[in-house]
Amino acid sequence: MPDSPTTELSQREAFDRYVVPEIDVLYRVARSITRNPTDAEDLVQDTMLRAYNAILRFDGRHPRAWLLTIMRNAQINRVRRKRPELLRDPDAAMERLADERSEDEGPEGLVVEREFDAAVETALHTLPEKFRDVVELVDIQGLSYQEAADILGVPTGTIMSRLHRARTRIRKHLESSGAFVNGRPA
Amino acid sequence: MIRRRLLRRASPEVNCREVGRVLQSYIDGDVESDFAEKIAIHLEQCKHCGLEYETYIRIKDSLADRQNDQIDADAIARLREFGNSLAGD
Numbered sequence: 692m693p694d695s696p697t698t699e700l701s702q703r704e705a706f707d708r709y710v711v712p713e714i715d716v717l718y719r720v721a722r723s724i725t726r727n728p729t730d731a732e733d734l735v736q737d738t739m740l741r742a743y744n745a746i747l748r749f750d751g752r753h754p755r756a757w758l759l760t761i762m763r764n765a766q767i768n769r770v771r772r773k774r775p776e777l778l779r780d781p782d783a784a785m786e787r788l789a790d791e792r793s794e795d796e797g798p799e800g801l802v803v804e805r806e807f808d809a810a811v812e813t814a815l816h817t818l819p820e821k822f823r824d825v826v827e828l829v830d831i832q833g834l835s836y837q838e839a840a841d842i843l844g845v846p847t848g849t850i851m852s853r854l855h856r857a858r859t860r861i862r863k864h865l866e867s868s869g870a871f872v873n874g875r876p877a
Numbered sequence: 878m879i880r881r882r883l884l885r886r887a888s889p890e891v892n893c894r895e896v897g898r899v900l901q902s903y904i905d906g907d908v909e910s911d912f913a914e915k916i917a918i919h920l921e922q923c924k925h926c927g928l929e930y931e932t933y934i935r936i937k938d939s940l941a942d943r944q945n946d947q948i949d950a951d952a953i954a955r956l957r958e959f960g961n962s963l964a965g966d
Contacts (some may be wrong), residue, residue: 714953717956718949719949728948728949732955732956736959775962808939811940832942832944858933858937860935
């Protein structure tokens with residue numbers, strides 16, 4: 692959408708045009724700055740509220756940069772208020788995130804990554820339920836062997852055995868589906 | 878926690894068979910630290926075991942991302958709702 696003077700838009704229209712499309716990016720930057728999903732969500736809400744209140748004074752140019760500046764100021768205020776000793780440099784965090792995204796998420800890399808993830812997803816659904824349950828608890832939810840054993844009411848040795856066999860089956864599925872070759876995504 | 882068998886402790890290096898047997902426990906951090914150090918050295922030096930390790934790490938990361946993706950998707954959906962509520966005032 693080309694830049695247009697915000698004065699021609701209502702507050703709602705300007706917000707929908709300049710802020711709403713950036714919510715994903717704002718959230719990912721906030722995750723990087725705060726390292727915590729709850730704090731990230733709060734920070735984006737704070738940023739959106741400030742942006743909404745200021746939107747009619749925004750000239751419509753470079754909305755992402757404008758929003759990131761708002762987020763930067765919001766984060767500085769939040770951290771000063773709550774934990775002044777932990778002030779993390781938002782500029783450095785944004786640069787780090789930009790670097791990570793450019794390295795990891797180039798268009799080709801992203802496609803390969805998504806294909807790999809899709810193949811893992813398919814493989815997961817082909818597993819027998821008792822294997823899938825263990826993968827769900829340990830690899831997806833991040834529980835320990837012992838915690839998974841307590842939930843499922845089986846010994847930790849059984850958890851390990853099922854988990855290892857499940858991963859081996861996923862790996863074989865990936866090989867047979869061509870999702871990767873020699874340990875790397877195809 | 879996986880311990881290396883007593884008879885093999887004297888040997889400074891681990892072999893591919895040993896690594897293959899405990900690789901997944903190693904990935905889950907369930908191997909004693911002395912043994913884990915030897916495995917780490919082997920994985921750096923042995924291409925075959927290194928690739929095997931990389932494969933399982935990718936699978937584990939992909940599975941873990943499902944959880945993060947869900948958390949992120951839920952958060953972004955709530956933020957969109959928040960945006961709608963702001964603009965609806």
